[in-house]
Amino acid sequence: MVNLFMKKKIILFFILYPVVIFSQKSDNAKLTLDNCIQIAMQNHRDLRVIEEDDSISYADYRISTAQRLPSVSLGVTTKDIKDEGLESG
């Protein structure tokens, strides 16, 4: 029973060790210019706008290339029919 408890503690230690080390490191770490640029490239709100612009222009491209392909639609239309049952146009 004691062995099992010890095993669990050891496993927990190995799981949490990198987390503890990382958090200590990030507390002490000083941001260099490169770090600042990397953070900006991940967090800046303008980047969200860039992503949306990407989606918009790709969608526009798909819309225009679809012109080359046929389209199929389901619909109901009225039709002019001659009394004899022959189509008049």
Added chain:
Amino acid sequence: MPIPGKDTRYGVVAGLTFTYDIYKPGRSESIRISKKNLEKNAIENNIKKNNIKISVQKSYYNYILAYESNRLMDLSFKRYSRILRKITIESQAGLVGPVQMSDWQIKMSSVELDYEESVQNLESARTDLFLAMGLEVDNKTSIEVALLDSVPELIINENQLVRYAQDHSPSIKMANIATEVARNSYLISRSKRYPSITLFSTLGYENSEFLNSEMGVVERTTDKDNWSPSWTGGVRASMPIYTGGSLPASIDKNESDYKKTQYSKTSTELDVKMSVKKLFSRLVFLKKQIKISKAGVINAQTNLRINERSYESGLVGQDAISDASENLYAAEISLLKNKIDFMISLTELSNIVGIHEELICR
């Protein structure tokens, strides 16, 4: 000729319609525009990313400058505090007159004001840096103060940069794309004069009794006998004959737009060329400034050492040491400002030309 509704009955057809444009004027141009817009978007995104990078870089260097100014102002403030304490003791002992004492108090107030301003500037520069990174201001995160020991050397000349800019400049690429898009829009508007040919086919069921008033609505719609399989198909060709003048007006508008983009492209090329030349000569100028500033720092250091020795020998007073220290701080700040200005100008030049900084300086 049968009159619809009188000699004929209205029926209804429900089914799938297949349509395919065999020939549609302006289709290829329209696809080309979309491709160009994709390219344009990629370049615009790159420009936006570079702007974020420049903004962070400027804020980071401003922070360093504010940090260093604050450090030097702190040293200055402490030095003046020490001197004032000494002068106060000497004044109480009757060794220093009230005029000299008053002079030092005025100097101390001025230094204190400058110091407080430098603290405020540092806070403000820190906030700006966090904003540039898109983060909330956080007091736990510390920023490394890299004082730019040296700046890289230019490895390219002005003419080479102008040539690189012709091929790689994002602004020129954008202007080329805008011209290409306007040209294709003009071609699309012109092609609208020509006929389009469409293949169509409808496969479904037809109800010829749909509007038969003798039958009930439910009966004429749901009765299986009223519905029969139906197929319609053919090729349709259409072209505009009269559009109220909108078609020629649209052609004229797009032609003018196209010409406008051509003029704008020429001025963009000229602007880029001028900006490259201006930034390149600024880099050359800043290199000289850095060299002179470095010499200024060495001279100010020597001057301070001589004054300190002279003070120890009783040849000069506290004033001389204070002045020498202030000169040294001013020289150090001037050197740092020139180095920062060089790095920011280098990034701006790299962005305008569209090549990596390492191809300009190493």
